[in-house]
Amino acid sequence: MSGNAIVRLARDTAILLGVLWVAFIALQWAGAAVPDRAIAQQLTASIEQGLYERSYPPNGVGGKHDAYTDCVVAGTGLGEESMSAWERGLLVPRISSCTNGGVEQIRALARGEDVEHHLYLRYWAGYTVLFRPALALGGMAAMNAVSLFALACALFAMWWVLSRRTSPLVAAALTLPLLGTSDVLVTPGGSAEHALSLATAFAGVALAAWASTRGLPALFLAAVAAGAVFNFFDLLNNPNLAWVLTAAAGPLCVAFRGGTPRRMALAALSGAAGWMIGFAAAFVQRWTTAALAAGPDAALKQVVENVAVRSGLADRPDDTVVRGLGQGTWANLAYYADMPLARVAAVAVVVAIIALLFVAARRSGARAIWMFATAALPAAVVPLWYEVMTNHSQIHSFFMYRAVPAAIGVVLAAAITALVVTRTAVEGQAPTRRAARDRTRASRRAARLGPAGEV
Structure with a gap:
């Protein structure tokens, strides 16, 4: 690869990463725009159904589910109603995890009360753009359904x-x-x-x-x-x-x-x-x-x-x-x-x-x-x-x-x-088959151009 090609590739990489950076911020803002109270009300129902827990239950195939992380994800973005969606998208507030106070905080949020929170600064929270709407519509069960659909589509692709x-x-x-x-x-x-x-x-x-x-x-x-x-x-x-x-x-x-x-x-x-x-x-x-x-x-x-x-x-x-x-x-x-x-x-x-x-x-x-x-x-x-x-x-x-x-x-x-x-x-x-088609097309092009490269 020539020096000019390397420079072009570096430029294209920088542009790509810049576009993705803007997209990431916009998507987190979109996820943060979902109303907290709707999510808290659905999560209250999920708590009663036993779908919100800190334990690591067996998954039936020799391992265990990471239900703790799902609790963290469900509580990401919650806890600070006074912030604008823009601020919450950047700062990513989060309530306590699962049974470490998360259950009580969710019930308080469902009643319209304020709760303590902390900021989750070290990771992106891209999952919120899919999971927060799902949580607002159907709680933890809807979040699981969205993840199933995404996994099936990606595997097929x-x-x-x-x-x-x-x-x-x-x-x-x-x-x-x-x-x-x-x-x-x-x-x-x-x-x-x-x-x-x-x-x-x-x-x-x-x-x-x-x-x-x-x-x-x-x-x-x-x-x-x-x-x-x-x-x-x-x-x-x-x-x-x-x-x-x-x-x-x-x-x-x-x-x-x-x-x-x-x-x-x-x-x-x-x-x-x-x-x-x-x-x-x-x-x-x-x-x-x-x-x-x-x-x-x-x-x-x-x-x-x-x-x-x-x-x-x-x-x-x-x-x-x-x-x-x-x-x-x-x-x-x-x-x-x-x-x-x-x-x-x-x-x-x-x-x-x-x-x-x-x-x-x-x-x-x-x-x-x-x-x-x-x-x-x-x-x-x-x-x-x-x-x-x-x-x-x-x-x-x-x-x-x-x-x-x-x-x-x-x-x-x-x-x-x-x-x-x-x-x-x-x-x-x-x-x-694709390689065969490519070779056939190349042969046809060569035949049209002739040995001197002229039509």
């Missing part, structure tokens, strides 16, 4: 785009380990914010896969957008899951377009770097917005404390984190191993990968191995995140473990890609 850009088999290999051996599919029933976060991750994968056929700059920008938008809707639930799947989409799609291992590696790096740049930039935007709205001291205090605790630079009062390299990764591997189908699935996947690589190497030699290695390269970001954010990864292993089957899916999809693409290359076939 991801599978559809991947199957078109690669093959249905690769799309299935990438997603089935995650869907079949984790609790992703049951999150809407009691972990609505997780479901929405996962939906955003899957939508970002679809965007990256779609952009991957339009060149590396387009893939990079799509990954930037995916990382930033994920941050906007997420509460640090599964960032490495979103990161690994988005980064994997590029090399898989490039391989099925006839790309070399070098081109695939560049696609993997573009997707991984773009996603992290967007994700990190969204945090900087949120903290800058908070500093401008609440003052730099208040914002800096929350940000520094949160980063120190999540990364392991500071201990929590009830700290049970094990210190040492590899502990974040080990905690999540151990949690995943206890899921009902995890061990059987892991053995089956390892056997399948060995068999696929054996056949691919017999047919195409080292090229197949290089293609597999570059397509599987994004899986490395999963343990990288676990170690950098070791406190958070260990404390919340009951949902952070989902990135493990996501990484397994990436490696399995890479093995299938190495076999299918190298086989079709040896046989002189196009690996996908």
Whole structure:
């Protein structure tokens, strides 16, 4: 890439992030405009139905729901009627969590009384644009329904785009380990914010896969957008899951377009770097917005404390984190191993990968191995995140473990890609219908132009 191209890409990235920043603020304002009292009245009914609780009930598939986070989400934006919607969108007031006083505060708000609140400055609250209207209409049940719809749509979009850009088999290999051996599919029933976060991750994968056929700059920008938008809707639930799947989409799609291992590696790096740049930039935007709205001291205090605790630079009062390299990764591997189908699935996947690589190497030699290695390269970001954010990864292993089957899916999809693409290359076939159509169109254009490039 030339110097001018890099400058253009940097300019486009800055413009994209600027547009997203404005959009994020506008969306939070829209969510804050929903009347608090309507939400409080519906939440009062949800309390009576037992849908508003701090506990972590079992989810029926070997894990547990994060009902605590759903309580936090339901109370985000509540607590300060005197603020304008604009102020609440920037400052994000929040009542106490669940049974730590949240129940009494919700009942007081439903009666039209004032309650104490604190400001939630360290994260975006993008979920409020969907969840606050849902809460005002139907309480926690409506919030769960919205998250279910979002998750279903995003899953379909991801599978559809991947199957078109690669093959249905690769799309299935990438997603089935995650869907079949984790609790992703049951999150809407009691972990609505997780479901929405996962939906955003899957939508970002679809965007990256779609952009991957339009060149590396387009893939990079799509990954930037995916990382930033994920941050906007997420509460640090599964960032490495979103990161690994988005980064994997590029090399898989490039391989099925006839790309070399070098081109695939560049696609993997573009997707991984773009996603992290967007994700990190969204945090900087949120903290800058908070500093401008609440003052730099208040914002800096929350940000520094949160980063120190999540990364392991500071201990929590009830700290049970094990210190040492590899502990974040080990905690999540151990949690995943206890899921009902995890061990059987892991053995089956390892056997399948060995068999696929054996056949691919017999047919195409080292090229197949290089293609597999570059397509599987994004899986490395999963343990990288676990170690950098070791406190958070260990404390919340009951949902952070989902990135493990996501990484397994990436490696399995890479093995299938190495076999299918190298086989079709040896046989002189196009690996996908889209690639075949592109080659046909190119041949027709060449025939029209003639050998000298003239009509």
